[in-house]
Amino acid sequence: TSRFAGVPQGPEDAILGVTVAFNADPNPNKINLGVGAYRDDVGLPFVLSPVREAERRIVHAQHHMEYLPVAGSRTFVDKAIRLAYGEHNHHVKTGQVASMQTLSGTGACRMAGVLIQRFLPALDDGPRDESPLVLLPNPSWANHAAIFRDSGCTVGQYKYYDPATKSLDFEGCVSSLEDAPDGSVVLLHACAHNPTGVDPTPEQWAKLSAVLKEKRHQPFFDMAYQGFTSGDMEVDAASVRRFVDDGHRIVLAQSFSKNFGLYGQRVGCLSVLTDSQEEALAVDSQLKIIARPMYSNPPIAGVRIVEEVLSDPELERQWRMEMKGMAERIISMRTMLKGYLEELGSVQNWDHITNQNGMFCFSGISKEQVAKLRDEHSVYLTENGRISMAGVTSQNVGYLANAVHKVTM
């Protein structure tokens, strides 16, 4: 008999479960608003044309398929760092940034979690007697809590979203960060917050930067959607760059899943801004020691694509343009969805659909209404009422508005 006979059946991942149910539904009008992956205006997965061109060139070049170093491709990592910190960042130039290629954004968060668990000292630089406290916004991407818990950190929350206004509870946010133990790790979504679509304004970011500094909290930025708030990679990096300019020594997770459309290729980067090149090299050495027994070295195919695109000014220009196109299509779906709901005579206020940013709309639709959408209209979304705007198209937005109107009447 199997020694694993006693393993209990675990629950299905809430987000991936939505797609399982969607796939089983025979209704031709069904809509999947669960998955956080971009779809084009006919609802299909989208490969950016510079990515296709890069792929073609790579196949043509007949590259080897040897191992990458443990820390991944240096060329890729340097380009990733520039996209985040800016072309001319002084700390980058002086070698103060420890960095490595990671298994996309998830892997970057996980590596950071282990680094924090192993090495983040107590505030007086002495030994820690407890596992480090990582504070997540309430709510956050569901996987964050699991990632930091599995990394051996203690997970807490700070106030973020106010269901009454469907926007940021800024006062609550600031006061819960002020009330937290000094020196906590604070996870911030750099832009396009998942699941709420609610981002702080530049003034609010400035205040958060001051509060974190006052409290000596460690900022950890998760930047999974750079470009998806404004359509502009530089504009969307403003929060990260502001903290760096304010003197914070940030930790940063970057994903290329969304803005390059490389989901299954697992392209990401972790960086840690330190005080000196010497310190960066020490952190680099430990990141490699963490990665080696976990997965040894990262995959090569996806980073070659990013390198190819970002090494050719014409491909880079196309990429920035098509990236903007994805963001703009989502923004136009927000306007259309809100417009249709108003036309249908909905008495609810739907301003948050257009006020929120990035891939998601935190609709305020209740758990019961989500069930009705699924059972009566074949519209699938997660229980928390999060709509992936990427699944909305000019074809299905009318049907969606009608369904939403019916369940919220």
Ligand code: PMP
């Ligand atoms: N962080 C956030 C906030 C996300 O929404 C996601 C993707 N759902 C990720 C990180 C990681 O995605 P990936 O591992 O594909 O980069």
